Amino acid sequence: xxxxxxxxxxxxxxxxxxxxxxxxxxxxxxxxxxxxxxxxxxxxxxxxxxxxxxxxxxxxxxxxxxxxxxxxxxxxxxxxxxxxxxxxxxxxxxxxxxxxxxxxxxxxxxxxxxxxxxxxxxxxxxxxxxxxxxxxxxxxxxxxxxxxxxxxxxxxxxxxxxxxxxxxxxxxxxxxxxxxxxxxxxxx
Numbered sequence: 001x002x003x004x005x006x007x008x009x010x011x012x013x014x015x016x017x018x019x020x021x022x023x024x025x026x027x028x029x030x031x032x033x034x035x036x037x038x039x040x041x042x043x044x045x046x047x048x049x050x051x052x053x054x055x056x057x058x059x060x061x062x063x064x065x066x067x068x069x070x071x072x073x074x075x076x077x078x079x080x081x082x083x084x085x086x087x088x089x090x091x092x093x094x095x096x097x098x099x100x101x102x103x104x105x106x107x108x109x110x111x112x113x114x115x116x117x118x119x120x121x122x123x124x125x126x127x128x129x130x131x132x133x134x135x136x137x138x139x140x141x142x143x144x145x146x147x148x149x150x151x152x153x154x155x156x157x158x159x160x161x162x163x164x165x166x167x168x169x170x171x172x173x174x175x176x177x178x179x180x181x182x183x184x185x186x187x188x
Contacts, residue, residue: 009046010058016084017059018042024070032151040143041065047139051174054132056090060097061136067102074099100133101140119162127169134173138181141166145184160185 010018021041028037045061052058059081066072074095081091104125105118113121126137141163149156163185171178 009049011055013084013086014045014055014058014062017062017081018045020080021062021066024066024072026070028069030147032147037065037069040147043143044136044139047142047177048136051135051139051177052132056094057097057132057136060094060101060133061139063094063098064101064136064140067098068106097130097133097136100129101136119165123162123166123170126166129170131172131174134170135177136173137170138173138177141181142177142184145181 018038018041022038025037025041029035030037030040041062041064044064045058048061049058063077066077067074077098078091078095081094082088086094103122105113105121107115107118110118110121126134129137145160145163148159152159167178167182167185
């Protein structure tokens with residue numbers, strides 16, 4: 001997927017962020033579809049763009065997995081954002097959103113907890129993130145749910161149960177997107 005293919009959908013600055021995350025995610029593929037990982041990031045960002053005029057949220061959506069799934073650090077992301085002439089405040093805000101969207105209760109960080117316990121802790125954390133981060137998370141859940149239900153086999157049932165739990169109290173983001181993701185998770 002070439003960044004130039006999105007010139008009509010993204011601003012020049014958003015395209016620079018897309019190029020950055022494309023490089024960081026490298027040859028990563030989606031688990032079930034084996035498509036380039038960046039396709040997921042683009043779909044999430046475009047969904048967010050449908051519901052907000054805030055380009056910082058779109059850029060955070062593009063970056064939402066970069067801390068979790070690559071070697072990129074918050075400092076590196078911040079320096080990149082400053083380097084493309086974003087203000088300190090905008091760079092801080094984007095990094096703040098990306099950090100909110102990054103899983104904390106991973107198996108590597110909390111090996112003493114089983115998946116169910118980690119997912120419960122993560123749900124509690126997500127209930128408290130900003131409305132803007134919750135909006136991005138809704139777009140992420142929409143894209144992930146579609147893929148997992150189509151291709152995830154038996155794991156889809158576990159995934160849907162976990163996401164229904166998250167959505168019980170992760171309801172401060174964009175109401176329309178919340179209703180869409182809730183209906184998708186309930187229907188399937």
